[in-house]
Every structure is written in structure tokens, then in C-alpha cells.
Amino acid sequence: MTETEPQAELKSKLLDAALMHVTFDGWSEETFRAAARDAEIDTEVARVICPRGAVDLALAYHERGDAEMLRRLALEDLPTLRLRDRIAKAIRFRIEAIEDREAVRRGSALFSLPPYAGDGARAIWGTADKIWNALGDNAEDINWYTKRASLAGVYSSTILYWLGDESENAERTWEFLDARVDDVMNLERVRARVTGNPVMKLIFAGPNWLAGQIRAPRKRGEGFPGRWSDDETPGR
Numbered sequence: 570m571t572e573t574e575p576q577a578e579l580k581s582k583l584l585d586a587a588l589m590h591v592t593f594d595g596w597s598e599e600t601f602r603a604a605a606r607d608a609e610i611d612t613e614v615a616r617v618i619c620p621r622g623a624v625d626l627a628l629a630y631h632e633r634g635d636a637e638m639l640r641r642l643a644l645e646d647l648p649t650l651r652l653r654d655r656i657a658k659a660i661r662f663r664i665e666a667i668e669d670r671e672a673v674r675r676g677s678a679l680f681s682l683p684p685y686a687g688d689g690a691r692a693i694w695g696t697a698d699k700i701w702n703a704l705g706d707n708a709e710d711i712n713w714y715t716k717r718a719s720l721a722g723v724y725s726s727t728i729l730y731w732l733g734d735e736s737e738n739a740e741r742t743w744e745f746l747d748a749r750v751d752d753v754m755n756l757e758r759v760r761a762r763v764t765g766n767p768v769m770k771l772i773f774a775g776p777n778w779l780a781g782q783i784r785a786p787r788k789r790g791e792g793f794p795g796r797w798s799d800d801e802t803p804g805r
Contacts, residue, residue, distance in 0.1 A: 580618050580629055582608045587626045588669055595675040596623040624685060627676045631692045635699050637666035642703045652704075657750045659700040660724050661743060664731055674732055697721040713785035723749045 587596075587604035594600045601622040605615040619625035641662045647655050667673055680689025697720040708716060726749060731742040 576618055579608075579610060579614070580626075581633075583610060583615055583619065584626050584629050584633070587623065588630070588672055591669070591675050592671045596627040596672075596679045598622055601626065624679065624688065627672075627679055628688060628692060630672055630676065631696075634663060634666040635696055638663040638696075639699060639703055641666075642700075647704065653750050653754050655704050656700070656720065656723075656753075657746055659703065660720075660727060660746055660750075663696060663700070663724065664728065664739075664742070670732065673728065677729070677732070693721045693725050696724060700724075709785045719753050723753060 583601075583604050586607040587600050589607065590600040590603045594603070601615070601619070602612065604623075604626065605612045608615075616622070619629075638659065642659055645658065650658070677689075679685055680692070694717060697717040700720060701716055706713075706716060723746070727742065727746045730745045731739060734742045734745075736742070
């Protein structure tokens with residue numbers, strides 16, 4: 570269900586108020602109630618906007634960072650950059666969009682809990698999907714999934730490194746990010762050489778055929794890989 574404009578405005582107001590409490594109480598029920606009070610929004614109304622309370626606000630904070638990243642990417646002349654530089658720039662923009670490191674630290678703790686681990690994984694996958702879409706990715710086969718899985722791994726590992734980075738202007742984080750992006754690009758080059766070898770093509774003929782049947786979901790930007798709406802058939 571798409572939020573109406575008033576709902577989105579109220580959620581944003583709740584989020585702004587919640588950030589004042591997250592440092593002390595985390596993304597908790599205490600924070601949610603305090604945010605509703607400070608934003609002068611009735612608790613019952615706030616609960617309609619965020620049925621899961623602070624969990625929904627934590628996800629809204631993540632989405633706010635995604636939106637800022639996309640805004641900055643839209644201002645860049647991306648076609649003039651190498652692919653690895655575009656990827657690194659997108660992830661750097663996403664991290665630089667974070668205004669409150671403690672909010673992310675507390676969010677990482679929240680989404681490491683079993684009841685919310687799926688929400689955290691879905692948020693990271695969504696970020697990777699937004700980045701590839703912004704970079705103009707047009708993959709329709711299994712590469713649609715592998716690209717996003719690889720990027721999600723780079724993004725999540727860089728975030729964890731950044732949370733503990735005390736270097737000036739996060740210089741060590743950007744070095745770490747460049748190294749991880751290079752690792753992925755080198756892996757892709759190795760994979761291309763292996764799959765281009767006639768002997769390896771013969772050995773992996775069966776798995777390659779099976780992988781060739783996998784297609785990107787028709788409806789983009791919705792949930793995890795491998796999920797289709799009721800009127801869609803996997804592999805089509």
C-alpha cells in the first residue's frame with residue numbers, strides 16, 4: 570500500500586522526533602512513544618502510520634538515506650565514469666547521507682534480532698537495487714540477482730567498517746570501500762574468463778542451462794529476489 574502525502578508527512582515528523590531519543594533508548598517502544606509526544610501526534614494515530622512502532626521508523630530512516638543518495642546521484646554525470654567508480658560513488662553517497670551514526674548503530678542491533686532480520690536484509694537489498702537501477706542496469710537474467718547480492722555485501726560490510734572508523738573524514742572507510750569494489754570487479758573478470766573457456770563451458774553446461782532459465786522479476790523494487798506476484802510464474 571502506498572502512503573498518502575499526509576501519512577508520509579506525519580511519518581517524517583515522527584522520525585525527526587524519534588532521532589532525538591534513539592541515541593539513549595534505541596529504536597524502542599520508549600522512543601516511539603516519546604516521538605509521538607514530542608511531535609504532538611496522538612499515539613493511536615502514530616500507530617496507524619507505523620503499526621510496528623519504532624521498527625517502522627528505523628526502516629523509514631533507512632529509506633530517507635536511500636532517497637538522499639539517489640538525489641545526489643541524479644546530479645552526477647555518471648556515464649563519464651568507469652563502472653567501478655560509479656558503484657563506489659553511489660555507496661559513498663549512501664553512507665554520507667547518514668546524519669546520525671548512532672541511529673545506524675542502534676538500527677544494526679535491532680535488525681540483527683531474529684524477528685527483524687528479514688526487514689534488515691530487505692532494506693539492504695533495496696538499497697542495492699536502487700543503486701543498480703540508478704546506474705542504468707538492464708540485466709534480465711541471473712545477473713540481475715548476482716549484481717544486487719554482490720553490491721549488498723559490499724554495502725553492508727562497508728557500513729560495519731564505517732561504524733568503527735575513527736579516521737579523519739572517514740578516509741579509512743573509503744579505502745576499505747575501494748578495496749571491496751575492486752574485489753568484486755576482479756571476481757567478475759575471473760568469472761568471465763572461466764565461463765569463456767570451452768572446457769569449462771562443457772563441464773558447466775547443465776548448471777549454466779539452469780541458470781539461464783532464471784529471469785529478473787517483472788515488478789522491480791519489491792522485496793527479495795525470487796518473489797513474484799500471484800499472476801507471475803518463477804523463471805518467466
